[in-house]
Amino acid sequence: MTTIVSSAQDLWTSWTLTTQICVGVAVVLFSIVVMKSSRKIKYKLPPGLPQLPVIGNMLDMRGGEMHEKWWQIAQEKKWPIMSFKFSSKLMLIVSTPEVTKEMLITKGNVFNSRDKDTFLNLALRKSPDGKSETGALFTPHGPAWKVTRKIMVAGQNEFKKNVGDQYIVDTILPQLYSEIAGETSIDARIRVAKMTVIRILLVFVFGPGAEQYADQIVPLNDDLFHVVDTNNAIEFFLPLVGRQMSWLYYKIYQRGLVARKYKLYDSILSQRGIKYNQAKQWSLSDMVQLAEKNGEINHYQALQIFEECFFGGQDTAGGAIEGILKMLVENQEVLVKIQKEMDDVVGVGKQFRHTDADRLPYFQAAIKEGLRLHRAIPVLTPHVAHEDTTLGGYDIPKDTIITVNLWGLARDPASFPDPFEVKPERFLGKDTNFSGNDCKYVVFGVGQRICPGQTLALFMVNVLVGSLAQRYHFELGNDWKHKRDAGTFFKELALHLKLTKRHGFQ
Numbered sequence: 315m316t317t318i319v320s321s322a323q324d325l326w327t328s329w330t331l332t333t334q335i336c337v338g339v340a341v342v343l344f345s346i347v348v349m350k351s352s353r354k355i356k357y358k359l360p361p362g363l364p365q366l367p368v369i370g371n372m373l374d375m376r377g378g379e380m381h382e383k384w385w386q387i388a389q390e391k392k393w394p395i396m397s398f399k400f401s402s403k404l405m406l407i408v409s410t411p412e413v414t415k416e417m418l419i420t421k422g423n424v425f426n427s428r429d430k431d432t433f434l435n436l437a438l439r440k441s442p443d444g445k446s447e448t449g450a451l452f453t454p455h456g457p458a459w460k461v462t463r464k465i466m467v468a469g470q471n472e473f474k475k476n477v478g479d480q481y482i483v484d485t486i487l488p489q490l491y492s493e494i495a496g497e498t499s500i501d502a503r504i505r506v507a508k509m510t511v512i513r514i515l516l517v518f519v520f521g522p523g524a525e526q527y528a529d530q531i532v533p534l535n536d537d538l539f540h541v542v543d544t545n546n547a548i549e550f551f552l553p554l555v556g557r558q559m560s561w562l563y564y565k566i567y568q569r570g571l572v573a574r575k576y577k578l579y580d581s582i583l584s585q586r587g588i589k590y591n592q593a594k595q596w597s598l599s600d601m602v603q604l605a606e607k608n609g610e611i612n613h614y615q616a617l618q619i620f621e622e623c624f625f626g627g628q629d630t631a632g633g634a635i636e637g638i639l640k641m642l643v644e645n646q647e648v649l650v651k652i653q654k655e656m657d658d659v660v661g662v663g664k665q666f667r668h669t670d671a672d673r674l675p676y677f678q679a680a681i682k683e684g685l686r687l688h689r690a691i692p693v694l695t696p697h698v699a700h701e702d703t704t705l706g707g708y709d710i711p712k713d714t715i716i717t718v719n720l721w722g723l724a725r726d727p728a729s730f731p732d733p734f735e736v737k738p739e740r741f742l743g744k745d746t747n748f749s750g751n752d753c754k755y756v757v758f759g760v761g762q763r764i765c766p767g768q769t770l771a772l773f774m775v776n777v778l779v780g781s782l783a784q785r786y787h788f789e790l791g792n793d794w795k796h797k798r799d800a801g802t803f804f805k806e807l808a809l810h811l812k813l814t815k816r817h818g819f820q
């Protein structure tokens with residue numbers, strides 16, 4: 315009996331102990347759930363389409379370019395800002411000028427940072443030894459970002475003043491003309507958008523004569539864009555293996571491509587030598603080396619400034635130039651009007667110079683229309699807020715990734731009536747500038763992160779489009795077909811053109 319009672323007591327004691335443990339665990343779990351859900355309801359996030367487990371909104375992207383789908387959804391639902399989930403990754407997309415202005419100007423001090431975690435951001439902002447921040451493009455807000463931007467921006471005005479126009483007209487353009495002289499149909503992407511743009515960037519970065527390295531830079535850049543494209547896809551579509559793959563790519567990128575590019579930049583520098591204060595031989599590398607000597611930046615930062623000029627400048631400016639040439643060949647009346655204006659103002663057979671653009675209002679309007687329709691970057695490089703904030707009446711948690719649909723803003727009928735039609739006249743007599751303070755016409759971004767390459771980019775677009783339009787009559791090349799192609803920047807098949815020299819040009 316005693317045994318039975320004591321076993322019963324044991325049983326009771328052990329049962330209560332088990333119950334106590336279970337109840338304890340349940341209370342802890344319940345508190346976690348309550349804490350989590352209270353954390354969730356704390357934020358009133360922007361609206362979005364229903365999300366499926368694991369894949370989020372990925373099915374909503376079927377059947378079109380991502381920025382086109384986003385624009386369609388924003389228009390249908392009338393959402394100035396919306397949530398979108400790539401698998402587990404939340405992204406907010408802004409689609410009106412008003413909210414863009416709030417984000418980039420009114421709250422520009424808050425939304426001025428970048429996501430730290432993506433492959434691209436890791437690979438492009440860290441020194442190969444992983445110890446310091448290097449560039450501007452993907453670098454979060456901080457001293458490294460500030461100093462890099464400052465040097466890049468200052469460099470461009472110096473370039474235009476000291477080397478730009480003269481050397482491009484005397485050396486770079488004749489090189490292009492002689493290369494295409496014997497060709498019946500030219501590949502505008504290779505000849506103009508890549509090779510000529512990189513030659514100009516090389517002259518900007520390392521000075522006159524450096525254009526000879528274009529053959530080496532272009533394939534390295536192409537490899538880099540390929541790595542970036544693949545990795546973006548992996549990160550968005552396979553989030554579970556994304557981080558490991560990113561790490562792998564990071565190693566390949568850092569050990570392979572970056573090492574080769576940095577080695578090339580060092581070798582160009584050593585061949586060129588340092589020529590301070592020699593206006594004719596001016597190059598960005600002089601400013602960069604001076605900053606390094608003064609201790610403002612380290613050597614990795616110096617190399618990364620060069621890298622970002624080629625990475626940030628090649629396919630953006632090249633894509634815009636190729637797009638505008640395509641607009642001209644498909645809208646011959648615009649091309650003819652540009653040519654007439656140039657003949658009248660610059661003179662038949664007299665080389666157009668970028669300073670002439672001030673006297674060519676129709677040409678300027680056509681360039682603006684071209685950049686409206688053919689920007690190479692359809693959405694703003696993603697920003698993050700570095701503290702909890704609000705936007706458009708919604709809560710934005712710290713570090714949430716947020717972008718602006720620039721492609722959509724450029725096709726907003728409220729800002730641009732008949733947005734899909736090519737009408738340079740819409741810009742005539744209007745003071746539409748590229749800083750876009752009303753955030754309706756945004757090509758280079760707005761506010762603190764605005765593209766530091768804007769001056770150089772507009773210089774290249776004006777000089778290359780203006781010189782080709784003045785000199786040649788364009789037709790579509792025989793082997794060019796409208797067809798989609800993969801790629802971060804160039805989504806269409808490379809443009810092929812048949813160029814016939816106009817009367818009066820050698």
Ligand code: HEM
Nearest residue numbers: 450451622623626627630631634695758759763765767771
């Ligand atoms: C037509 C040509 C170009 C277009 C349309 C363009 C557009 C843009 C845009 C939209 C941004 C993002 C702004 C933001 O995040 O708020 C940007 C950033 C940037 N661009 Fe450009 N860009 C062009 C050419 C260039 C060139 C030629 C260079 C270098 C020489 C360059 C270097 C950069 C850099 C370093 C950033 C990052 C700035 C930062 O995060 O602070 N870009 N660009």
